[in-house]
Amino acid sequence: MTSTVPAAVTQPQTLGPVRAGQAPTVDRSALQAVLLDMDGTLVDTEGFWWDAEREVFADLGHTLEDSWRDVVVGGPMTRSAGFLIEATGAAITLAELTVLLNERFEERITRGVPLMPGAARLLRELATHNIPTALVSASHRRIIDKVVRSLGPANFALTVAGDEVARTKPHPDPYLLAARGLGAEPGRCAVVEDTATGVAAAEAAGCRVVAVPSVAPIAEAEGRVVVDSLEQVDLAFLRTLITPVN
Structure with a gap:
């Protein structure tokens, strides 16, 4: 069973791009x-991303090397996807691959996020x-x-x-x-x-x-x-x- 955090009522929800003046100014000392x-x-979910990348490239006829995982972890989608396209020589554009990876990852997180x-x-x-x-x-x-x-x-x-x-x-x-x-x-x-x-x-x-x-x-x-x-x-x-x- 996936554990989740009960929503706290003390913090306002602000999703989307940050805008000037969106949050109150805090005390200018110590931890702010x-x-x-x-x-x-x-x-x-880092493993979810790697599984998604392996599955998408398997569909494209390519096998990802385990050593590449350290290269793609934690970076922006454009960097990770671009590296994998270059490393495999897959016939797919960066924009197309980004869509496929996001879709495959979303499929996984709909089942629960650990x-x-x-x-x-x-x-x-x-x-x-x-x-x-x-x-x-x-x-x-x-x-x-x-x-x-x-x-x-x-x-x-x-x-x-x-x-x-x-x-x-x-x-x-x-x-x-x-x-x-x-x-x-x-x-x-x-x-x-x-x-x-x-x-x-x-x-x-x-x-x-x-x-x-x-x-x-x-x-x-x-x-x-x-x-x-x-x-x-x-x-x-x-x-x-x-x-x-x-």
Whole structure:
């Protein structure tokens, strides 16, 4: 049975592109907001994407190499799909492949979305303490809206999708947009990510990062904390990442 998070009533639901003035300004000290990745961080769906990619390319007469999984994980659809087209030589356009992959992935998530261990507890805690929270994903809006139904839309003040920004991860744009939408300073936002691509985006935005690797390992670095599971992450832990302003 798939576990889901009960929708919290303390956070407003704001789906779609972030607009100026959309969220209230928060206190300009200590931890101001928490920004969360989706696939592989909150929901156990990285394997869903890989299965979808393998199935679509099998239909096209190609077999994907397992070593390619580390290349395509966590990135924008255009990068992942483009790499697989080039690697296999498949006779399909990027636009056509994107449609097929999204459709195959949607088929899988309609059967239920498994949450990562610790995800439900963390979202409840953030909502209970009224911590401004955003979902920041490289997945397209059509995918995010379906997954958020399992996570509880009211647990997020806003969501940012990969097809709503000119440059998605590994560029900092999605996290800068989320921070601005929450009225927070990037340096006072804690980000939770599971891939090197997402970590690069968050760090480029100036956020403090907790990496919870899902598929490929992520090395520790200055200003970055690496943990084994989301079960090790709670509000008290996230607050330790930010240096309070006197």
